[in-house]
Amino acid sequence: MRRQQNLSSKEGDGVLGRLMEEESLGDDAVADFIINLLFAGNETTAKTMLFAVYFLTHCPRAMKQLLDEHSSIRSRPINREEELLTWQDYKAMPFTQCVIDETLRLGGIAIWLMREAKEDVKYQDYVIPKGCFVVPFLSAVHLDENIYKGALSFNPWRWMEPENQEKRNWRSSPLYSPFGGGARFCPGAELARLQIALFLHYFVTSYRSFIFLSTITQQTTPPFCNFI
Numbered sequence: 001m002r003r004q005q006n007l008s009s010k011e012g013d014g015v016l017g018r019l020m021e022e023e024s025l026g027d028d029a030v031a032d033f034i035i036n037l038l039f040a041g042n043e044t045t046a047k048t049m050l051f052a053v054y055f056l057t058h059c060p061r062a063m064k065q066l067l068d069e070h071s072s073i074r075s076r077p078i079n080r081e082e083e084l085l086t087w088q089d090y091k092a093m094p095f096t097q098c099v100i101d102e103t104l105r106l107g108g109i110a111i112w113l114m115r116e117a118k119e120d121v122k123y124q125d126y127v128i129p130k131g132c133f134v135v136p137f138l139s140a141v142h143l144d145e146n147i148y149k150g151a152l153s154f155n156p157w158r159w160m161e162p163e164n165q166e167k168r169n170w171r172s173s174p175l176y177s178p179f180g181g182g183a184r185f186c187p188g189a190e191l192a193r194l195q196i197a198l199f200l201h202y203f204v205t206s207y208r209s210f211i212f213l214s215t216i217t218q219q220t221t222p223p224f225c226n227f228i
């Protein structure tokens with residue numbers, strides 16, 4: 001029935017419009033795609049932003065450094081107040097990237113994934129029989145004290161340490177994979193990181209109450225992690 005609808009060009013330009021024009025996709029596939037995008041692309045990024053704010057409000061030193069980085073970007077002559085940020089600005093946010101990486105490590109949204117063995121798989125001394133499900137726990141690695149010293153502390157500076165640079169590659173590192181890995185690697189990873197960086201920029205440069213909040217929340221004990 002939807003194939004007979006006459007989409008206006010505006011509707012046809014959107015993701016849903018494009019999918020509906022695709023003859024080979026059934027309604028179920030289109031619905032599945034949209035639901036996937038809504039949950040995979042929305043909740044994940046929004047909750048990561050939320051965690052970043054939470055961690056930062058408990059770590060005034062990190063918040064101050066973040067504010068300094070963004071104030072300096074904002075104060076460049078080219079960045080008059082009403083102007084949008086550029087790609088170059090985004091590339092000049094090294095500490096912001098550390099905050100994002102640390103937020104994804106400590107407060108990662110994708111705690112575990114699921115895989116089905118399509119054939120018998122030999123792994124070290126084990127054989128995973130065809131048809132078995134395997135649940136890799138990303139957070140077990142991200143919060144492992146043997147891999148991350150002070151694993152339960154929010155410490156964005158750890159990502160500046162030379163020994164963590166190889167580990168830090170979130171596209172391929174076996175020790176840091178907030179966006180999964182392999183064939184199902186998150187296609188929205190770059191977009192999510194960009195959105196979070198932009199959100200942090202406007203958040204720290206626009207809202208003074210944020211700083212106030214950081215001073216009052218220092219007195220509370222965070223439920224599951226430490227702050228340095």
Ligand code: HEM
Nearest residue numbers: 040041044045048109110113178179180184186187188192
């Ligand atoms: C901080 C934000 C995000 C996190 C932490 C995240 C994390 C992940 C992870 C771990 C996977 C792999 C799932 C698996 O292997 O089973 C995944 C898959 C996926 N993500 Fe993201 N994601 C984020 C943002 C986004 C955004 C912004 C989009 C789209 C705009 C998106 C779209 C998807 C889709 C469509 C898949 C499924 C890929 C597939 O099955 O082949 N994600 N994401």
